[in-house]
Amino acid sequence: MGIFEPFRAIGYITAGGVPFSVQRLGTETFVAVSVGKAFHVYNCAKLNLVLSGPQLPKKIRALASYKDYTFAAYGSDIAVFKRTDQVVTWSKHEEKINILYPFGEYILSADIKGNVFIWSFRGSEPNSEPVGNISLGDKFTPTCIMHPDTYLNKVIIGSEEGPLQLWNISTKKKLYEFKGWNSSVCCCVSSPALDVVAVGCSDGTIHVHNIRYDEELMSFNHQIRGAVTALSFRTDGQPLLASGGSSGVISIWNLEKRRLHSVIREAHDASIVSLHFFANEPILMSSASDNSIKMWIFDTNDGDARLLRFRSGHSAPPRCIRFYGNGKCILSAGQDRAFRLFSVVQDQQSRELSQRHVSKRAKKLGLKEEEIKLKPVIAFDCAEIRSRDWCNVVTCHTDTPQAYVWRLQNFVIGEHILTPSSGSKSPIKACAISACGNFTFLGTEGGWIEKFNLQSGISRGSYIDTSLAIKRAHDGEVVGLACDATNGSLISAGYGGDIKVWDFKSCKLKSRLDIGKSVTKIAYHRANGLLATVADDMVLILFDTVAMKMVRRFEGHTDRVTDLCFSEDGKWLISSSMDGTLRIWDISLARQIDAMHVDVSITSLSMSPNMDVLATTHVDQNGVYLWVNQALFSPSTNVDNYSSGKHVRNVHLPTVSSTEKSEEEPIHISEDSKESKVKPYVIMDHQIPNMITLSLLPKSQWQSLANLDIIKVRNKPIEPPKKPEKAPFFLPTVPSLSGEILFEPAANSKETDSSTEDTSHKKMADLSSHFSRLLQSCGDTKNYSAFTDYLKGLSPSSLDMELRVLQLIDDEPQNLEQRPELQSISLLLDYFTHELSCRNNFEFVQAVLKLFLKIHGETIRRHSMLQDKVKKLLDVQSLVWQKIDKVFQSARCMVTFLSNSQF
Numbered sequence: 001m002g003i004f005e006p007f008r009a010i011g012y013i014t015a016g017g018v019p020f021s022v023q024r025l026g027t028e029t030f031v032a033v034s035v036g037k038a039f040h041v042y043n044c045a046k047l048n049l050v051l052s053g054p055q056l057p058k059k060i061r062a063l064a065s066y067k068d069y070t071f072a073a074y075g076s077d078i079a080v081f082k083r084t085d086q087v088v089t090w091s092k093h094e095e096k097i098n099i100l101y102p103f104g105e106y107i108l109s110a111d112i113k114g115n116v117f118i119w120s121f122r123g124s125e126p127n128s129e130p131v132g133n134i135s136l137g138d139k140f141t142p143t144c145i146m147h148p149d150t151y152l153n154k155v156i157i158g159s160e161e162g163p164l165q166l167w168n169i170s171t172k173k174k175l176y177e178f179k180g181w182n183s184s185v186c187c188c189v190s191s192p193a194l195d196v197v198a199v200g201c202s203d204g205t206i207h208v209h210n211i212r213y214d215e216e217l218m219s220f221n222h223q224i225r226g227a228v229t230a231l232s233f234r235t236d237g238q239p240l241l242a243s244g245g246s247s248g249v250i251s252i253w254n255l256e257k258r259r260l261h262s263v264i265r266e267a268h269d270a271s272i273v274s275l276h277f278f279a280n281e282p283i284l285m286s287s288a289s290d291n292s293i294k295m296w297i298f299d300t301n302d303g304d305a306r307l308l309r310f311r312s313g314h315s316a317p318p319r320c321i322r323f324y325g326n327g328k329c330i331l332s333a334g335q336d337r338a339f340r341l342f343s344v345v346q347d348q349q350s351r352e353l354s355q356r357h358v359s360k361r362a363k364k365l366g367l368k369e370e371e372i373k374l375k376p377v378i379a380f381d382c383a384e385i386r387s388r389d390w391c392n393v394v395t396c397h398t399d400t401p402q403a404y405v406w407r408l409q410n411f412v413i414g415e416h417i418l419t420p421s422s423g424s425k426s427p428i429k430a431c432a433i434s435a436c437g438n439f440t441f442l443g444t445e446g447g448w449i450e451k452f453n454l455q456s457g458i459s460r461g462s463y464i465d466t467s468l469a470i471k472r473a474h475d476g477e478v479v480g481l482a483c484d485a486t487n488g489s490l491i492s493a494g495y496g497g498d499i500k501v502w503d504f505k506s507c508k509l510k511s512r513l514d515i516g517k518s519v520t521k522i523a524y525h526r527a528n529g530l531l532a533t534v535a536d537d538m539v540l541i542l543f544d545t546v547a548m549k550m551v552r553r554f555e556g557h558t559d560r561v562t563d564l565c566f567s568e569d570g571k572w573l574i575s576s577s578m579d580g581t582l583r584i585w586d587i588s589l590a591r592q593i594d595a596m597h598v599d600v601s602i603t604s605l606s607m608s609p610n611m612d613v614l615a616t617t618h619v620d621q622n623g624v625y626l627w628v629n630q631a632l633f634s635p636s637t638n639v640d641n642y643s644s645g646k647h648v649r650n651v652h653l654p655t656v657s658s659t660e661k662s663e664e665e666p667i668h669i670s671e672d673s674k675e676s677k678v679k680p681y682v683i684m685d686h687q688i689p690n691m692i693t694l695s696l697l698p699k700s701q702w703q704s705l706a707n708l709d710i711i712k713v714r715n716k717p718i719e720p721p722k723k724p725e726k727a728p729f730f731l732p733t734v735p736s737l738s739g740e741i742l743f744e745p746a747a748n749s750k751e752t753d754s755s756t757e758d759t760s761h762k763k764m765a766d767l768s769s770h771f772s773r774l775l776q777s778c779g780d781t782k783n784y785s786a787f788t789d790y791l792k793g794l795s796p797s798s799l800d801m802e803l804r805v806l807q808l809i810d811d812e813p814q815n816l817e818q819r820p821e822l823q824s825i826s827l828l829l830d831y832f833t834h835e836l837s838c839r840n841n842f843e844f845v846q847a848v849l850k851l852f853l854k855i856h857g858e859t860i861r862r863h864s865m866l867q868d869k870v871k872k873l874l875d876v877q878s879l880v881w882q883k884i885d886k887v888f889q890s891a892r893c894m895v896t897f898l899s900n901s902q903f
Helices: 358-365 699-706 708-714 749-781 785-793 796-804 820-838 842-862 864-900
Strands: 004-010 021-025 028-034 039-043 048-052 060-066 069-074 077-082 085-090 097-103 106-111 115-120 132-135 142-146 154-159 164-168 173-178 185-190 196-201 205-210 215-221 228-233 240-245 250-254 259-264 272-277 283-288 292-297 306-312 318-324 329-334 339-343 377-382 393-397 403-407 412-418 428-433 439-444 449-453 459-463 478-483 489-494 498-503 509-514 519-525 530-535 540-544 549-554 561-566 572-577 581-586 591-597 602-607 613-618 624-629
Touching: 021 060, 028 060, 039 069, 060 106, 069 097, 077 097, 097 142, 106 142, 142 185, 154 185, 185 228, 196 228, 205 228, 205 240, 240 272, 240 283, 318 377, 318 613, 329 377, 377 428, 393 428, 393 439, 403 439, 439 478, 478 519, 489 519, 489 530, 519 561, 530 561, 540 572, 549 581, 572 602, 699 708, 699 796, 699 842, 708 796, 749 785, 749 820, 785 842, 796 842, 820 842, 820 864, 842 864
Parallel strands: 060 097, 228 272, 318 602, 428 478, 561 602
Antiparallel strands: 004 624, 021 028, 028 039, 039 048, 060 069, 069 077, 077 085, 097 106, 106 115, 115 132, 142 154, 154 164, 164 173, 185 196, 196 205, 205 215, 228 240, 240 250, 250 259, 272 283, 283 292, 292 306, 318 329, 329 339, 377 393, 393 403, 403 412, 428 439, 439 449, 449 459, 478 489, 489 498, 498 509, 519 530, 530 540, 540 549, 561 572, 572 581, 581 591, 602 613, 613 624
16 A cells, blocks of 8 residues: 555546437436546536446446436446446447447447347346347448337437448348438437438438438538537427537527528537437537537527536646645646636536636637637646635746736636736746735746736836846746745746745845756745755755755656645655656655556646645546545554555556445454454555444434334334224125124135235245345355445344344254354354454444344354354454544543643
8 A cells, every 4th residue: 555545536527429328217307428437427407416437447438328227338348237336247249339229128239340239128127138139240330329209119220331221129120221321320310200310421411311211301511510420309399400510519400491590609629429409498418528518508589509507627638736725626727728626525616717708709709719718827826815805826828928817716817917027028937926925926938037916917026137148037948936935035946957046025136056957847845945846857856945955856757757746744745757657755754755657647746735635637638636645544654654665556547436345354363362362454445544434324224223122112003993983985884783884805805815915925035035145145255245235225124124034933953053044143243243343334233233132142142153253253343342442532531631721
């Protein structure tokens, strides 16, 4: 285990160019989208995330949904999920799957070689074997599948070669073949009108075709917008057809007038992947490969669409990041010209900072939004101290001689544009904000440094080295700026290798140091006054800015260093390189304490103020990756517990889904020693040492197990049921001498009662057998997670019944140890020992254990084969509770001390 372990990735909305799948459940509509190797499910009402699927071995190639189930094709396999639990894997394809299509109670899957498998979905669980398959031939590569309305058991399959085929999946016969239009079919959808479909081709044409008579009704062409990648008909009575192209433009076509109705320009920054009109609503949902999903509503007077709601991330890899807001948010600047704020706590709060009416200005000037937006950010700095008063972020942009300020309180760009008065339009390369939040410093490519007031945007002086021939601060490019904690000094670094310290107020040079190498990047820690520099030789050098002396030198990187930062306490220096490594250097020990290698090189990094999370960005990755600081939760502070300086760990990138379960090693009991002692076990990566993990179940659920007898007595009826004064008119009655109402018994009442009783006994037997089988299978693999989930899903009364079914009614002396009840009780004792040793679901296991001992305590006392396991269980329970009780007592003493202290 290293210092930093993968946690999760944020900023991914859609990825992989996989079409989304829309599913309506009750009154709500949900959409499932692919995010690489996992999937997300959003509620379309507010586009809030409701489910995040687990990580798959390969990237998802196709998605489909049916009720609570989600189907994800990766490689040649199909994973079937019920919500987020994988229930079965379909593995019949030999080639990569590129299409999944839900068709009633069937799922159709097609691979790149033209093999179509039909999977049945009748009943509560999906079948593991297909019910049939269709071979389309070698010269027919399927690209889309569509079911025409009212065509029973029939689907139309489009091909990359151009023709379309009509198949009956029930008889598995080809009924008809459409010749096509000598162009690859990209998409095909059914219209509200019977027998009419729309086909989108790669040459940019849309064909509205009558499949009953095989004749074309009309066609549209938007070759200038690229291939037709998605189509959708409006179903609320308006004769409109939406089409998406590879250029990111959405076109709306009027089918009655047979002409273009409107165009949604700049809908997406990349090729449209999916379009979907909601049933009987003027709302269109679109997704593209630019990492965004958007909803458009047609409610304007001219019938044009406007953006209703959206979720988006970076469409190009971010270049620099910085934690903000006490570690709850991350500022990120990407190559897509977007400046974003990501929330680490709640992804729904992430947003892009506004650049003031970009869409309106682009529409007015007839330009693209990308041309109106500012160029990509290459460096920025932020300060939280005056965020409520004025702008608190300053950014430098590619080949731009001005710097821009932003106000994060309103998530908008500021009014002031900072332009240095150097006389030459030299691009700004470095920036910094003072500790007080009132001033910002800008450094240009020509060596000029100038101070500005953030509130007014007015220049407050320039820093000039009088010893230079030309009036400027450095003889070359300014690569970094930093201000100390007391506004006493300004530190600057030039590309030529000169580090200078300036007086903050007088703007005069105080001291300088020449390191003799070209400096490419710096990092400054205000609390201890240390400056870390990176030179072309990949060596990290630390300087004391007060004494202007070198204090540390770190070597290890074999390629260009991309970024570096200090920890908040100033004890660690973290650096990343293009060689794929991230290294942690301990400044006090003057050596490397950990190093890890990732598959994709890190381009930028930032450590949270609480030192609990490290954020990184990577080459060609559009998301921000989070790593957990395990050293913060470790009871040991010995750095020798982590990797040595020479050893580099290979680590996978964090995944979008953080639901992966790691293997656990339980506590082992030493049987050799006279006193049963417990060996320490390996702690899980996500578990805090010497602590317990709760089950997160409602408090009433596990408390009811411990007090089930009291609840039954409390709920017992006080009075016997009373006879009804008047019987309902539809119940047959018979006359009686006493005048009381007597109901006529049904002829088959006894048979009904007996059948009902048999059914209830059968259900109890089925539950008991499932309980025992699941316990046996989990016991064989020593992985009880499935059994624990099963117990959590039972109600307190059902769980009580499951445990009471295992009671021994009569102790038969013959083959007593072979009784299945004793075997199940023995397995349950093993289960309790394992769960207590791993300290998972602690309060729930304690409640179940109390109920178990209450029911089977006498049985355990009578049988010696169970007593040894109970002793082991007691040892584990005692050891775990002693550690937890010690923590409780320490916290209690601390609270008592603080409550009695006077400050």
